[in-house]
Amino acid sequence: SLKNTTNNVLAFFKEIKKEKLQQTKIAAFGSTRRAKVTPEKDQIIKLLVQAEPDCITIFGKTWDFHVREALRISLEENLEMIFDSIKFLKSKADKVFFDAEHFFDGYKDDPEYSMKTLQAAIDAGAYGVHLGQEDMGLADLEKIRAAGLRLGLSSHGYAEMLSADRFSPSYLALGAVFPTTLKRMRTAPQGTGRLHAYARLMRDYPLVAIGGID
Numbered sequence: 344s345l346k347n348t349t350n351n352v353l354a355f356f357k358e359i360k361k362e363k364l365q366q367t368k369i370a371a372f373g374s375t376r377r378a379k380v381t382p383e384k385d386q387i388i389k390l391l392v393q394a395e396p397d398c399i400t401i402f403g404k405t406w407d408f409h410v411r412e413a414l415r416i417s418l419e420e421n422l423e424m425i426f427d428s429i430k431f432l433k434s435k436a437d438k439v440f441f442d443a444e445h446f447f448d449g450y451k452d453d454p455e456y457s458m459k460t461l462q463a464a465i466d467a468g469a470y471g472v473h474l475g476q477e478d479m480g481l482a483d484l485e486k487i488r489a490a491g492l493r494l495g496l497s498s499h500g501y502a503e504m505l506s507a508d509r510f511s512p513s514y515l516a517l518g519a520v521f522p523t524t525l526k527r528m529r530t531a532p533q534g535t536g537r538l539h540a541y542a543r544l545m546r547d548y549p550l551v552a553i554g555g556i557d
Contacts, residue, residue, distance in 0.1 A: 349390055356394040371396035375403040375428040378416045382431035392435045399432050400473065402442035405460040406449035418456060422463045429467035438470040440495065447477035458483060465490045471513060476503050479510055499530040504541060517541050518553025
């Protein structure tokens with residue numbers, strides 16, 4: 344149930360705060376507010392705030408097809424959802440990142456709109472923008488850097504990690520460490536052994552471990 348899930352999430356963040364983490368920061372991951380709901384009343388946004396993490400990452404739709412067919416809202420309203428969510432969370436957390444979901448698909452269909460979603464995150468004061476492997480050759484990375492945002496890139500193995508390194512991101516995400524049932528993964532879980540090896544290899548970067556959720 345939603346109540347049990349909420350309690351489990353909050354219990355995890357309460358317990359992890361007891362650990363003596365020297366260099367590690369704990370991030371909470373969620374989505375933008377729902378349509379027709381203000382951020383302060385949105386259940387996911389409220390949970391992100393209640394967890395009191397070191398930083399927050401939210402994903403939002405950047406593909407016009409998803410906006411129209413999945414969310415069934417206007418393109419403008421989606422931009423407002425991105426802006427409102429980040430703006431609100433900025434008042435509750437030190438650092439808020441925007442995960443540009445399916446940016447590569449959106450850019451192929453409507454590059455102008457997909458860039459508008461990043462601009463909404465920039466205007467709202469996002470600390471950084473997170474992109475996937477497929478996005479690296481498409482996004483205006485210089486625009487992201489010029490806005491003072493940190494650029495994060497995902498990798499799912501050794502080859503992708505080296506590919507991301509070519510773009511000199513602000514940080515690298517490594518994973519998925521554990522299996523997940525939330526989406527179909529193209530690569531096998533990396534495991535903690537490989538994560539440790541990758542962390543040593545890429546030690547000059549700030550690193551993010553993509554946990555994997557069951």
